[in-house]
Amino acid sequence: MEIHAKRRRVAGLVGGGDPGSDPVAGFLSWCRQVGLELSPKVTVSRQGTVAGYGMVAREDVQPGELLFAVPRAALLSQHTCSVGGLLEREQGALQSESGWVPLLLALLHELQDPASHWRPYFALWPELGRLEHPMFCFQEPLEEDDDEKEPNCPLMVPAADILNHLANHNANLEYCTDCLRMVATQPIPKGHEIFNTYGQMANWQLLHMYGFVEPYPDNTDDTADIQMVTVREAALQRTKVEAERLRLFERWDFLCKLEMVGEEGAFVIGWEEVLTEEELTTTLKVLCMPAEEFREFKDQNGWGDDKREEESLTITSIPKLTASWRQLLRDSVLLTLQTYTTDLKSEQELLSNKEVYAQLSWREQQALQVRYGQKMILHQLLKLTS
CATH class of the missing domain: 3.90.1420.10 (Rubisco LSMT, substrate-binding domain)
Incomplete structure (x- = not known):
């Protein structure tokens, strides 16, 4: 059975911008400015991906190789956004079980700000009016000695959210003190797409949360x-x-x-x-x-x-x-x-x-x-x- 589900992600500029510009070039330039360096062995591309933008190997990649590292200053969260001070002062009124409210407010503010530090990053995002697009948010795991009652802090992770999901993924995001690192977990031949995981999810969960499924029998987590x-x-x-x-x-x-x-x-x-x-x-x-x-x-x-x-x-x-x-x-x-x-x-x-x-x-x-x-x-x- 050769049924390949394509996840429809249509890139569009969010909140304005120059539609004639190359969003990938602008994003990669921004990455260099913030210290987010991609390995020369990978590239951001629409070609050779299962849907929309993705990351593809330009050369053979071996397990353990670093694909890219995202400095914590480049992460978009309630703490790094331009209204972080206000969100910090009002944190008592913004508490929720999920911890998502401050991040959502940070996103709304940054998306409406023409001078936002993350504007080149937003240019790669899907059109927000579509219903079938992934949310691409990550939650940083708590340390073992952290208070269990403290909610995880949702983060937007540039570059990491370009990777599409696969149950049998070949890359994994690692959390370090000063950065988040995407590391290959399997050999990735030249020309093959690099996949992350959004978690161990059944197809109904993927459809509910991200708007796509993995066709049978690909999803071993179903x-x-x-x-x-x-x-x-x-x-x-x-x-x-x-x-x-x-x-x-x-x-x-x-x-x-x-x-x-x-x-x-x-x-x-x-x-x-x-x-x-x-x-x-x-x-x-x-x-x-x-x-x-x-x-x-x-x-x-x-x-x-x-x-x-x-x-x-x-x-x-x-x-x-x-x-x-x-x-x-x-x-x-x-x-x-x-x-x-x-x-x-x-x-x-x-x-x-x-x-x-x-x-x-x-x-x-x-x-x-x-x-x-x-x-x-x-x-x-x-x-x-x-």
């Missing part, structure tokens, strides 16, 4: 959700009398008390791991255990010492799980697949027909890729539980 209440529904299907239903709800309420499940929660399954391993393991155990064992488990408030190695829940161990666990998981997968309006076969046919696929709108293509990846993971679960 996941599928099984709603927690779907597992409860699957277990209820196996009850025959009202007394059994009541006992099952008792077990469900106990799982809620343990904070293992919730009415709005989901079990998250990846290609190679169960991301909610503890929650799903405990749920399958409690819903499938004999009545006497449940009473003991409940009396111990969930602190049993009977967790056997063969009951640990990983992708590779699923076929070895207790039969009742596998059956409940399988029933849950089948119920989840029923929530989709199309089946896997019809979508396989659509993806394999390049002409028909090309006639879909951009959003239809992205939605199809999201659904197809999820269904493939769920069908993998069906095979493992058969």
